[in-house]
Amino acid sequence: MRRRGRRETSELRRLAPLLVVLTLIAAACGSGGGEGGVPTLHWYSYDEPGGSYVDAAKACTAAAHGRYRIDLVTLPNDADQQREQLVRRLAAKDSDIDLISQDVIWTAEFAQAGWILPFPKAEATKVTKGRLKPSVQTATYEHRLFAAPFTSNTQLLWYRKSLVPHPPTTWGQALRDTQRLDQQGKPHQFQVQGQRYEGLVVWFISLLESAGTTVLDKTGTKVVLATKPTERALSVMRDLSRSSAAPAALSTAREDDGRLAWESGSSAFMVNYTFVWPSANTNAPDIAQDMGWARYPGIAGGGPSKVTIGGFNLGVGAFGHHTDLAFQAAACLTSEKNQIDAAIKGGLLPTTEALYDDPKLTDATQDVTDPSGKTKKVKSFPYADVLKATLADAVLRPQTPFYNDVSLAISRTLHPTNHIDPQADVQRLRDAIKRALKGEGLL
């Protein structure tokens, strides 16, 4: 007994220095000193798999010459989950968050709650110069800029050149094309996003704006949804969902399900983001060769389509200890060089308009290996001009602090899309959105 007791004490004594060291390390971490007193800015973002975000953080750390360094804190890939984690921290006034990659739909909510700071005039001018107007609008709330426009994206109409000689300009034409192809026994599916989630809202808003009305008025407090145009938009959704062009799993289809189905060769059309281009070139080179792209379809009699803009902006957290440095870092991270980098490595398109004509982007290529093993070069952004034209008059989703609730109200009312009743659903939509704007009721 006594022997064992002595051994235990001697072990404790041996462990004591280790404990002291551990305590010191813990204390050093807690004080947040970083390397030699250089302030560390934490950039909360999902990690772009191509590595462009990590590289941008490194480049800007080097460019700061010891004034600050940027650490990427990675969030999940899914935007809803990013938001859940961010709002939980921000509502608790987390001072660790210096920079935030914000989906364009979060600006109003974060700004209204006081979780992000408006950019000072000098920085605001710097980060909006030459940027796409709709992108700047997504970062603006109540006439103040709350984020630096970084990446943008929007959907195009992708079609099979061998099946459709002339790309349709309206949904009606596209539907007639699919019926013709169906009768000829050819691939005739139309891939859209029909799952009950944000993608369905994007589809609805693009149709609604193309038909000539909006969800909310300019103040973002009143429901508009003019009856006739809304009915037209809803009719398109219902008609497509009930036609033979609708995929079997439309009610659970997200962007990536559409891409997979497209690469299997069953479809004539697809509305989707530009990530489908490199993916098809890698996974289905024969389909990719036959792939055409055109502006998103409009509504008959409504002029060119108005398409919903997406993308990410860079906001500055309100509770960080180095907000002045964070503004400078945001300007650096969203520089033209980093935008090109994000485009080439990650396929995230720029917000600076001139970059769409920049040879660095238009001449960029990717290597593609076809099934026979031959490697060739394919242009990475052959659609840059169509995308630039679409983005120039793209539309925003409603800018309201209640956007998350409004979005839930829309997707819940319209899902599943084959049950839409255009006449009755206009009023149901208005009621649901009104309730969402009051922050009342369950959704």
Add this chain to the structure above:
Amino acid sequence: MTTASTTGTAAIATRPRLTERARSERRLGWMLSAPAVIVMLVVTAYPIVYAIWLSLQRYDLRFPDDRKLVGLRNYGAVLGNEVFWQDLTSTLVITVISVVVELVLGFALAWIMYKAIFGRAIVRASLLVPYGIITVVAAFSWRFAFDPTTGFVNGLLNTDRSWFSASWTSYLVIIATEVWKTTPFMALLLLAGFTLVPDDVVKAARVDGASAWQRLTKIIIPLMKPAILVALLFRTLDAFRIFDSVYVMTRGAQNTETLSILGYNTLITRLNLGLGSAVSVIMFLLVILIAALFVKGFGADLAQQRGER
């Protein structure tokens, strides 16, 4: 000496007055249990009271300035909304079907475990494997199994069904996951019940000429009743709070949204603490109601046993 004995008899005569020893023992008892009581108060009582307090306010984390007491208005908003009733219905559908299926399967498994002659330890351990798997992991493996592109189920059944795009097939997979995962738990509790049945009674019944079915329904099940009720109570309360499987598989689409998911959406996604807490408190009350109904079932049963037999 005499004074000591008189105080002793006085203590016996008037019960509230305790001896020095009894009092110090009682004090020691309180001191020993105090840490546990304090921990319980901090981790359960405080959150419950706080949730009730929050549910009486209009409180949205995005609009901290608009915080104010609104009485029972949040409860009115919850109970007056079709979403709540729809979610309550889907929760009850999942609960009732999965618990009933689990009871039948669990009974059979318990019987096998009870009767296993050789390899008893291996039989028991292998039956318990699903219960040892984390629910989220189990839900993901079932989801991937039923996925039309990556799963093996469609290949086995020779269909190309998209399981999570229709309501009834979504329910089917969710309930199957629940049953697979928690039947072992049910079986374990019922196995304890089987050991309550004295062998002599069953043998006596056999001698008297009772058939196997009669022995089961007239002897074994009545004697196991307390164990069955405990198993049912535990599983019902558990199934009623189902979250993981539904969240992983459908995220509540196709009308499979349960009350837990509704609470999560309102609290975590929409940051509406008032409304979300009202949902939580209503769920809490429903759980108490279920527990009370079961306990009443017990009480009646025990009284019957005491009075008549």
